């Protein structure tokens with residue numbers, strides 16, 4: 001980092017498709033979604049800088065494996081550091097004339113945020129503010145913010161549409177994401193930043209965070225352990241395959257680039273599938289994909305967990321041309337094949353049986 005001085009030469013030649021390769025900063029680049037995004041941006045010819053602190057929320061070695069393929073690409077740079085370090089951000093944003101920032105770094109997870117709300121707010125709110133402040137001082141003027149379906153809180157009026165108030169989050173994590181969105185709007189209003197907030201709905205696929213249900217359940221099934229199912233199994237989630245999320249982020253980058261040419265823009269869109277699946281159904285379909293018979297262990301509902309998420313994807317389709325393609329069963333098949341490449345199959349379970 002620090003010696004490219006790309007401000008001196010902000011215009012690069014167009015690639016084969018006539019599109020000028022962009023310079024993108026991805027925060028949280030070594031994480032689940034961030035690493036897939038880096039791979040995709042590099043594959044379409046962009047130059048990518050990743051910022052990641054390799055925090056201890058889950059083992060940093062997993063994050064190093066996530067980002068390893070991107071790091072083999074000559075157009076990838078990794079900056080190891082903390083989002084809350086304003087001096088680091090000022091240096092990075094001064095040295096490189098980024099076209100846009102995709103902000104994915106966060107302390108994720110509903111339950112961990114209940115255990116440690118201060119840490120959640122420190123990273124998700126103070127960290128986001130630190131990035132916004134650095135962008136105000138140094139540029140660039142275009143930001144995509146990784147928000148969450150959890151901002152909708154406990155609702156029955158599915159599908160969730162973006163213009164609902166979102167003022168009753170039921171966990172510190174949800175409150176931190178809603179606060180992040182609001183800070184983005186404030187900086188749009190005060191300093192002409194163009195921002196698109198993307199509300200991701202339960203993302204899954206290869207490299208999924210080990211704390212999330214599909215990955216956690218797969219691990220337990222492979223170990224022959226029962227799955228802890230919170231509630232009666234009727235809670236439902238709108239599961240979204242990671243490639244579709246990456247496609248939505250890419251469309252969002254194109255939208256913000258196009259629409260902010262004359263005046264700054266701000267908007268919020270859901271990235272989901274509008275197809276919620278109950279927890280019981282998810283377990284059955286995951287078991288089929290993994291070819292394992294699961295044992296389940298019912299536990300009381302967890303505070304902070306909403307009973308339903310369901311995106312309206314109409315606005316994302318209309319505004320940015322988002323078009324999710326991978327259904328739950330196909331996504332689970334792809335996840336299962338990734339999972340079995342790195343996990344020994346249990347002896348008693350015959351493949352295919």
Ligand code: NAD
Nearest residue numbers: 028030031032033053054055082083105106148200202203
């Ligand atoms: P992840 O934990 O795999 O990735 C986040 C990355 O941010 C990690 O690599 C971590 O090391 C890094 N990070 C954490 N604190 C940092 C800091 N202070 N400075 C720099 N880097 C830091 O999570 P993910 O599942 O890939 O989620 C990415 C984003 O999408 C997060 O903002 C998350 O809240 C949001 N989101 C995810 C989901 C989902 O289902 N995975 C759903 C809704 C929203």
